[in-house]
Amino acid sequence: MQVQIAALLPQPRFGDQDEQVTLRLKELGFLPGNLLTVIGFGLMGRDPMAVQVNGTKFALRRAEASKILVEPVNV
């Protein structure tokens, strides 16, 4: 499943560290406009999820995944 990153949202669960998490996500390539592919899930449920962005695969837990707003790929 391929989508496009639209924005990075705040996530109160990270408290003071939220800004740092946003920054780290961006540094790893989770930037608006980049394509994101969901490649799998952990055992038991849909959390964590594995995604590919900018050619690199990452594991994301629900909390950080919820910071990433995505939209259908522009045609």
Added chain:
Amino acid sequence: MNIQSDRIIRFALMGNPNCGKTSLFNRLTGARAKVANYPGVTVERRSGELPGLSRRAELVDLPGTYSLHVTSPDEAVARDVILGQMKGEPVPDVIIAVVDATNLRLGLRLVMELQILKRPMLLVLNQIDAAHNRGIRIDTARLSQALGLPVVDSVAVHRNGVKNLLEALQGFAGQPPAIQTSIPSDSLAREESVEALYTRIENLLAEFVVLPKSAPPWQDKLDAIVMHPLLGWLVLLTVLMLTFQAVFAWAAPLVDGIDSCVKSIGEFAGAHLPDGILNDFIVNGLIAGTGSVLVFLPQIIILFFFILVLEDTGYLPRAAFLLDRPMRGVGLSGRSFIPMLSSFACAVPGIMATRTIQDPRERFITIMTAPLMTCSARLPVYALIIAAFIPQRTVAGFLNLQGLTLFVLYVSGIASAALVAWLLRRRQAREEFPLLMELPNYRWPMPYHLFLGLRERTMIFLRRVGTIILALSVLLWFLASYPQAPAGATHAAIEYSFAGQLGLFMQPLFAPLGFNWQMCIALIPAMAAREVAVSALATVYAVGGDSVETALGPLLAQDWNLPVALAYLAWFVYAPQCLSTIAVVRRETNSVAATAFFTIYLFALAYLAAWLVYHLASLWL
């Protein structure tokens, strides 16, 4: 020649995790690596002499980092060393920035961040062969020009793959290194947004790099299997079963071999040395003590072989990913699973394996709880007591009561570990920091790298932990053998020794648990290894020779009652009855306070559990 030109030159390897930095380090330094800890943290400092240059050179392998805006202690160490703010650590003269040539964007981003520091720097495009196989073509010369940095390519897995790199390093070593000063960390303020930086990278890539559309399909196909809801389980279970089986069963013949070797050496020495204290010290203290260190080696080597292979191939992070959910319930993550699993064989290699856990808090919790997994040394004690006290009976139609008891003992350990982990996590209530773990490309493991990794773990164990275990075993031998029984003694020799006296002295403390003095005495030599409790009980009950297994059980059944036996079992579920474990906790936490906490909490838990079991069983049974 002035002093300046004699100065050693220091290179530091800096790069993303999984960029092949450590294999490059191994290739460059060969067998000369030294592993220590940075002061005050449990982050490893890996350094080694770099041969083949015209000046003496040291190479430091910094922990992998994605960014100078750090999120973990590992990354903080890498940043502080580069900035020159690590106490006792000289500023590196030259940064060797390592970038995985198959993952240029992520690597180049860090390189551009490092460029702000204006330190002498060199860019290495590692795994260039893999990049070529994928059809990636990089115009190194023009990229170098555009970045204003020397750029070389390397293949860490091949002997000749670092030729260009060595030539470039000689370029730095050929001239006297300038003095580097430390840089305050507030100078790291972002001059340029992440977006702008990535735009620059995209422009560089468009101009100097030919990038094929996608990664080789086999990588994605493999991931489709590994992360398949059903096949993923199968792969994971197979891998875990194999690892566990290897540590548990394959090590056994090697351990027995070491055991009998040590015994024959001891017998040989015993026969050729004059009788007396020296003979006793060498045979039963020194040689037996060395044996008690060496018996851990097969398990450690086998476990680390599996961990290194899983790590190098890229499966370990995926296993951690798959197991993240079940482990998170108690505040851990998938990373803790392999240390926990290995602890069923032995907690010593299990605790050493916690080095794969990045989060220090999680690593601490895993170290504290891993010894609650039922290790193989508990089995002889469990087997003896279960066989003596639990009747061979079928319950609920098909369950063997003895087997059920053993099962309950295993489950108690696991459930307690989960509870303790949960409590420790809660005590430090804080926001959870994201998992954000890279799932690196699959790769073939490199035998040379594996060999060096195994050798490194073995040496660390022998040097850091082995010496403590040896010293403690000799001390324990002394306590259990001296003073010797007087002539014409009527009781077992151990009763006259310090250990025996200590056991007798401790007995009132253990009386509320129903333990008699024989049980207390047996606890002391069992500090060497839990299974020694069986032979110690045989000694105090004066059961000799080969009849231990058949004669001791019935004797215990007469002397103890069922609640006492169950309380003794409960004690063994929790008590840190093994000095080797305590020694390895001391080494891995690098903290006396943590080791004291570990020892005290487990003894307290053991006492409480034994007391509860004794009283409840006395009431109900």
